[in-house]
Amino acid sequence: MAQRADGHRGDQQEECMSEPIRVVLVDDDPMVRTGLGLILGGDSGIQIVAEAVDGEDALGVVARERPDVVLMDIRMPRRDGLSATETLLAQPNPPRILVLTTFDADELVLKALRAGAAGFLLKDTPPARLVEAVRAVAAGQPMLSPSVTAQLIAAVAGPAADPEDTSAADARSRLDTLTERELEVAQAIGRGLSNQEIAGELYMSVATVKAHVGRLFTKLGVDNRVQIAILVHDAHK
Template sequence: MVEVTGPIRVVVVDDDPLVRGMLTMMLDGADGIAVVGEAADGDEAVTAVDRHTPDVVLMDIRMPRVSGITATERLRRRPRPPEIIVLTTFDTDDHVVRALRAGASGFLLKDTPPERISQAVHAVAAGMPILSPSVTRRLMRHVASGAEAYEEARARLGLLTERERDVVVAIGQGRSNAEIARDLLMSVTTVKAHVSHILTKLDLTNRTQIALLAHDGRLV
């Protein structure tokens, strides 16, 4: 989760200038959001993030030179990476899983209503993953058929304490820190500490990857 003070700073990345312009116009007029930069491909996206230090990046997938998935992988390896929402017309199973494993915090289709996109920006800036309903269905199909992913996930989950596994299950169910604290009878501060330890132990970068691992390991 990024620490946001003031408007949420957003960079829009899409190789279509009309789409970039539409998204910029829509988001720049939304409450609590400021578009601070644009990019036409994944390579430019990395440069734009370095220049503008956004809180959230809206990232297309299929772009010339460097794809959105490759750019997401590069950005999420940064010491203080932005949250990334993949916004695309392509929602194949492969695209969904690759984007989430790369570290995207959200995956929405370009026909998502404008108000939903702005809500997603606010949500991922607050540390909550966002997936469109069709994307969630595709992800569940992938998990149900992934025997190899299941074995790998169970081995990694074995590194966690029982309490950390409880937190992983709750994240996989889409619960917020406040809801986890209530259900597991602990403080929000303790929940955040558990999440931080889980990310470090499992070499993950965000809650979406924790949720994906929980589904791969069939904890939820």
């Protein structure tokens, strides 16, 4: 399996479709795991390699199976999905993690996205969308829609800044390392725009936008577009 420069595997999934996307399901509800397994297992390009009953169990399963994608329930006994996500993403060559939740405003989901989760799925996501999301994340593509991204950013940013909060100064310091063009792209991401929309607004090709986004990941030390957007909003607190 190909490996990304930022440590995540799977960017070349679209080019290596002969190998199925290896997925681990983590949920304390056996009915949820069964349902997810039936939906994803029915796709020839996806292989369910293992299941885990909670975050603690997930650590051992992921270490053994080395999946490309983990579907991680966020609220579980013994060890929740946030803690497990943080631990997994701190390890070398981690899988991409899609957080499973019942409510899109779940504060643990927002924290997981800050920690580097690739995105989130509601548990009632339609089967076709679920398969699409797993494929997109495995291929290194942005998974969250602009509208969902905007909602998440608003929830993270909150209505008022804490006077003791240093995130604004840190965000401004990191954004100061960007070129003028990179900053324009970052600000567009902060508004929830897609690559296509950014290309049209800034008069550049989609390929050029993608190159800028890749450099933003490296220079800002982030793993996904949501984290870029949060930085942009933190800088304006």
